[in-house]
Amino acid sequence: MNDNPFERLLALKDTMTPWALRAVVTLKVPDLLADGPLGVPELAARTGTAPDALHRALRLLAARGVFTEPEPALFAPTGLSRLLESGHPMSLRPWLDLDGAIGRGDRSCVHMVEALRTGSPVHERAYGRGVWDDLAADPALAASFDEAMHHRAAMLAPALAAAYDWRTVHHVLDAGGGTGAILAELLRSHDHLRGTLLDRATAVAAARAAWGDTAEGRRCTFVEGSFFDALPAGADVILLVNVLHDWPDEHATALLRRCREALPPGGRLLVAEHVRDATADAGLLELDLLLLLVYGGRERTLDDFRAVASPAGLELTEVTRTKAGVSLLAHSPRVTW
Structure with missing residues (x-):
């Protein structure tokens, strides 16, 4: 563990990595890289994104070990990105896809201050209706939740x-x-x-x-x-x-x-x-907070x-x-x- 408290806090406050990860999963970049390296121009064309913007997100995720960049603007899969592919038997894609029910729920986190003040969920604040009504109103959203x-x-x-x-x-x-x-x-x-x-x-x-x-x-x-x-x-x-x-x-x-x-x-x-x-790990404590939100x-x-x-x-x-x-x-x- 890094003993420098300033650097530890900088790592804890990181917002870009979690959202960049969700964004490229939503765009199915791991699926596109499943068969091998692709350049940014092709990835941008196939995902409907701006090449420079996509390159910035992929560079960050490569620095975090999600992808590799063997040549400038060329990205390749890793063991981590394999777990984000749709076809992987233990795929984490359904949990990160911002178009799906779970990723949609993650967006409620921007209202965390209100949740802490009220002790109540904030999904309705984000989307105009509670999570179960949200699923009932949208079959595609319900299917993503079921998946x-x-x-x-x-x-x-x-x-x-x-x-x-x-x-x-x-x-x-x-x-x-x-x-x-x-x-x-x-x-x-x-x-x-x-x-x-x-x-x-x-x-x-x-x-x-x-x-x-x-x-x-x-x-x-x-x-x-x-x-x-x-x-x-x-x-x-x-x-x-x-x-x-x-x-x-x-x-x-x-x-x-x-x-x-x-x-x-x-x-x-x-x-x-x-x-x-008392031994609960950070993952369970994170879920505990998300369940409230x-x-x-x-x-x-x-x-x-x-x-x-x-x-x-x-x-x-x-x-x-x-x-x-x-x-x-x-x-x-x-x-x-």
């Missing part, structure tokens, strides 16, 4: 399939399960399971199209709906993966109350999320999870840290006499 969530879910799926004794489960409801990457993996890994996928219409349609005709899809019911309404009955396990952190406490409790109502005697709720504690949500401690679950009639009974870094928090209906 980003699918990439994240696909990375978590193997760890969640291995982190619980699914042999004891008959039917799992994945509430807010997006395009079903995690539920599909559970059904694929445990062929005795039946599943129900519940989410917004665009996500459920994408799931049905992607894997509805597979062996897993034939053991799954696809339901369009909201987890703030009565949930489908019949599942002995309800799964919430990275759902609660999108919501403030009162909404989280309302959602958990719906889960409690749908659970049969002996049923369990499994919540898969990061648990914030865009969604009004938060990353929670174990005490926070207990605080939102208890009024819903649920008791946190077990915590398992998965290989993917998230924890699986098992809840049982609280017995009242």
